Amino acid sequence: MSAVEFDLRGLIGPTGEFRDGATEEAFSESVWQSARAMSLLCILAETAASLSFVPLDFMMLTGPRLAYFSEVRLLIALSAVAAVIAVLRTSRYARIVAVTYAHQFAFFTLNALVFNHPSLTRHGGLLLPLIAIALNLCIPGRFRWVALMSAYAPIISLVFWAVLRPDPESSLDLTIIMLVVLVGYVVGAVARTQFNRLRREEYLRIARERQVNLDLREAKDAAEAAASVKADFLAVMSHEIRTPMNGILGMAQLALDDPLSLAQRRRVSTIRSSAQGLLKILDDILDISKLERQADIYERAPFDVRQALREIVNLMSPRAHEKGLTLQLVLAPALPRWVLGDQSRLRQILFNLIGNALKFTSRGGVTIEVTTSGSQDEMLVTFCVTDTGIGIAPEQQARLFQSFEQGDASIRRRFGGTGLGLAICKRLVEGMKGQIEAESTPGRGSHFRFSLPLPPADGPPARDAVDTALPPVRPLNLLLVEDIKINAEVARGILERAGHRTALVKSGEQAIELVRSARFDAVLMDVQMPDVDGLEATRRIRALASPQSQVPIVALTANVMTEDVEACRAAGMDGHLAKPIDVAALHRTIEAALTTRHWPVAGPGALLNVGSDVLVVGEGSKAIHDPLRHLGFRVFPAGSFDAAGAMLAAREFAAIVAVAPPPGLVQALRSRAQHEGKRIFVIGASAPEEGARLLDEGADLVIAATLSPEEVVWKIEAFLAPETADGAFTLEEVFGRDRIDEFQELFADSLPELDRALARSDLTPKELVGIAHRIKGSAANLRMSELAASADDAMIAGRAVLAGLRDRDDAVNALRRQIDLVLREQGAGGRGTPASAAGTCEFGESDVDQRARG
Numbered sequence: 001m002s003a004v005e006f007d008l009r010g011l012i013g014p015t016g017e018f019r020d021g022a023t024e025e026a027f028s029e030s031v032w033q034s035a036r037a038m039s040l041l042c043i044l045a046e047t048a049a050s051l052s053f054v055p056l057d058f059m060m061l062t063g064p065r066l067a068y069f070s071e072v073r074l075l076i077a078l079s080a081v082a083a084v085i086a087v088l089r090t091s092r093y094a095r096i097v098a099v100t101y102a103h104q105f106a107f108f109t110l111n112a113l114v115f116n117h118p119s120l121t122r123h124g125g126l127l128l129p130l131i132a133i134a135l136n137l138c139i140p141g142r143f144r145w146v147a148l149m150s151a152y153a154p155i156i157s158l159v160f161w162a163v164l165r166p167d168p169e170s171s172l173d174l175t176i177i178m179l180v181v182l183v184g185y186v187v188g189a190v191a192r193t194q195f196n197r198l199r200r201e202e203y204l205r206i207a208r209e210r211q212v213n214l215d216l217r218e219a220k221d222a223a224e225a226a227a228s229v230k231a232d233f234l235a236v237m238s239h240e241i242r243t244p245m246n247g248i249l250g251m252a253q254l255a256l257d258d259p260l261s262l263a264q265r266r267r268v269s270t271i272r273s274s275a276q277g278l279l280k281i282l283d284d285i286l287d288i289s290k291l292e293r294q295a296d297i298y299e300r301a302p303f304d305v306r307q308a309l310r311e312i313v314n315l316m317s318p319r320a321h322e323k324g325l326t327l328q329l330v331l332a333p334a335l336p337r338w339v340l341g342d343q344s345r346l347r348q349i350l351f352n353l354i355g356n357a358l359k360f361t362s363r364g365g366v367t368i369e370v371t372t373s374g375s376q377d378e379m380l381v382t383f384c385v386t387d388t389g390i391g392i393a394p395e396q397q398a399r400l401f402q403s404f405e406q407g408d409a410s411i412r413r414r415f416g417g418t419g420l421g422l423a424i425c426k427r428l429v430e431g432m433k434g435q436i437e438a439e440s441t442p443g444r445g446s447h448f449r450f451s452l453p454l455p456p457a458d459g460p461p462a463r464d465a466v467d468t469a470l471p472p473v474r475p476l477n478l479l480l481v482e483d484i485k486i487n488a489e490v491a492r493g494i495l496e497r498a499g500h501r502t503a504l505v506k507s508g509e510q511a512i513e514l515v516r517s518a519r520f521d522a523v524l525m526d527v528q529m530p531d532v533d534g535l536e537a538t539r540r541i542r543a544l545a546s547p548q549s550q551v552p553i554v555a556l557t558a559n560v561m562t563e564d565v566e567a568c569r570a571a572g573m574d575g576h577l578a579k580p581i582d583v584a585a586l587h588r589t590i591e592a593a594l595t596t597r598h599w600p601v602a603g604p605g606a607l608l609n610v611g612s613d614v615l616v617v618g619e620g621s622k623a624i625h626d627p628l629r630h631l632g633f634r635v636f637p638a639g640s641f642d643a644a645g646a647m648l649a650a651r652e653f654a655a656i657v658a659v660a661p662p663p664g665l666v667q668a669l670r671s672r673a674q675h676e677g678k679r680i681f682v683i684g685a686s687a688p689e690e691g692a693r694l695l696d697e698g699a700d701l702v703i704a705a706t707l708s709p710e711e712v713v714w715k716i717e718a719f720l721a722p723e724t725a726d727g728a729f730t731l732e733e734v735f736g737r738d739r740i741d742e743f744q745e746l747f748a749d750s751l752p753e754l755d756r757a758l759a760r761s762d763l764t765p766k767e768l769v770g771i772a773h774r775i776k777g778s779a780a781n782l783r784m785s786e787l788a789a790s791a792d793d794a795m796i797a798g799r800a801v802l803a804g805l806r807d808r809d810d811a812v813n814a815l816r817r818q819i820d821l822v823l824r825e826q827g828a829g830g831r832g833t834p835a836s837a838a839g840t841c842e843f844g845e846s847d848v849d850q851r852a853r854g
Helices: 003-009 021-030 032-051 054-060 063-088 093-113 124-138 143-163 171-256 262-292 305-322 343-359 409-415 421-431 485-497 508-517 534-542 562-571 583-597 621-630 641-650 665-675 688-697 709-717 737-758 765-781 785-802 809-829
Strands: 301-304 326-331 338-341 365-373 380-387 435-441 445-453 477-481 501-505 522-525 553-557 575-578 613-617 634-638 655-659 681-686 701-704
Touching: 021 032, 021 093, 021 171, 032 063, 032 093, 032 124, 054 063, 063 093, 093 143, 124 143, 124 171, 143 171, 171 262, 171 485, 301 305, 305 326, 305 338, 305 343, 305 365, 343 365, 343 380, 343 421, 343 445, 421 435, 421 445, 477 485, 477 508, 485 501, 501 508, 508 522, 508 534, 508 701, 508 709, 522 534, 522 583, 534 553, 534 562, 553 562, 553 583, 562 575, 575 583, 613 621, 613 641, 621 634, 621 655, 621 709, 634 641, 641 655, 641 665, 655 665, 665 681, 665 688, 681 688, 688 701, 701 709, 737 765, 737 809, 765 785, 765 809, 785 809
Parallel strands: 326 365, 477 501, 477 522, 522 553, 553 575, 613 634, 613 655, 655 681, 681 701
Antiparallel strands: 301 338, 365 380, 380 445, 435 445
8 A cells, every 4th residue: 555545545544534534424425316316316225125914904904003104104105205306306415314314214214113012022122133134235325324313213113013012022032132133233333333434434545646647737728838838938049040031031132143252252252152051950940849849730742852952052161162172863674763752841841851961070071872663553762961070989879869968968068059950850751651760870971761652643734935934024114111221222223123112110000001002012010019010900901992992911020939820811811921031032922912802002102212202282381381392302383284295395303292183183193204204202182081082093093181280291192112222231331430339338238228128127027029120120130239239138027027937137138238348348449340249250160050960
């Protein structure tokens, strides 16, 4: 018997009942059904036994005595009926016991009156010990009450049968009968005690099992909650890492598209490869998370396995050649061209294995050998990646396919990596019903072999080149909603180079207002923004009047978890694009959204350049002059619409602002400009109800004449062309060293106020995220890397506090220390690059791009 069972049995007293009254009460309430069944059994059984003497009454009794016995037996029957009805109408244990005992007392009292029956003269004494035993075993209730009733029943019966009858029993016979009754009473009590003990031990066993099940359920709920929190944390981390990755990869690609010197091209290429390495680590973390949650779905589609393998080798060959290694592909003749499986997952496995092999090999080369086995219907394709690298010790091979494990600690220090690559490979292979194994000899290399069921398949039907060619990109008029400047510059540069015209706003509220005021072919919506986020902005746009509510909306965000995509779809978005931006995917998604919405494409409108000439005409147009001049335009007023037509015919204007134009004027101005080959940005300023008409006539933007100058400014500013036509964004090229130093000093001037806000005792996690977001964006753009990193930690901490993961104090204190360091450096050195930014301008060979074995 275990210690736990011994302790629980110690709760049971000598009577077989719980020592603790509360526990006994809880047990009693739990067994009310069995108590009712026993109560009914006692009532019905003893009543049937008493009424079974009725035939003997009529046979052996006559006159008044027969009438007396019949009346008593009728009372016994009526009391039984009343007791049965009362027991059946209640589910309370205490009430069942009370009714049962009331009936027992009434029954044995009445039955004693007829116990002096002629048929019991010689054998009545045998019934008394049976009564003592039966009541002890059957009647419900506490032991003490059962003992009293088990004693009362034979005693009252003995008194009427043996003592008070006309011919009482002799003293010797009476003594013998009493001893036999006492023995029966003791036997019944002992049996009752053991019966109680067994029932309560069973109750304790069931209670333990129930508690174990509750503990397991709580543990399961806690594990699911932890998994949910981890998923939320990964979603936050994904967004925070992918946001700067978008800027780095996008700007690096735009820079490489420009003419650069050899040294500059090498440095920018290193930046891009380093960023791609960081993105690979992020993808590994997200992949292992999805696989742990069993959220991955494997495809089974025909693909050209030979072509896929050649593409993989071609992509990995430059990396092999950089290290002076050979990379060979050996295909078995029996390998079919087309097989049925998941091409993307196969590529992911091979990229991991080949990348590991190249990383750990310094001499020789890597060979990929592909063989087949089995029948045609159940073909098994085996891939073997062999290298001549450092090898793996036998005692370390058992841990290769575990998460965050590597051969030894020196491997991570020497080669870097997350330790997730082989764990992902193992899960992917097993998810596709395959097997993976490794063989290695230290100093002689390794063999990684995995087999997948890839049955042969028919290839897709041949199509003409015209059908397979990608459709040309249509120039569109797009609205870009992005609150982070560097991401906006990257997206705008990519879109401008594709021939699109892009209006830019930095908040969800501005996006809603501009969709009301202008006609766009599509909206590219960031999701995570302060105040009104992208999801809420989308819902509000969908609630607008038609046709504005039907504009295609595509999410352009770093939130890439499955639940993020589902949230975007649920809010009313037509597509989802992950940052960093894939240009081809961007164009495909926009075209798909346009097709889904059946949205007519108007084509790109003109953008405005600061300093251009603007023609302003209409009654009350003077109120709009100052806002236009504030934006840097040269304003030319026209006294009437006829005069405006003459001025437009005489010279070019970048924009025409028509206040309360008559019907047809905007359309006529647009037609004249297009006929004469001019590009004119037409702004209609009028009453709100006239806005739809002006947009239909061809106005690029509608501004209500009653708007404040600030609203006029931001609406027109959204359509201003970027300062650099090619969209490139590097600080030195755009501003120069002195200007950058000035920016850093201005930024440092704003830090004390932010530091005071961080020091507030009532700072909420949401306020912390907002302050850290402001610091992070500016610090990253100004190359204050340590400050940006501390701000990033504070943002993650703030979101983690909201998710109940951690305390924020450490991250806040670290951010405040970094702010203090920047302020002291600025105070000591005046203008100049802070020490925290040192070493961020030059990049050597990136360790981040190296993936760990496993």
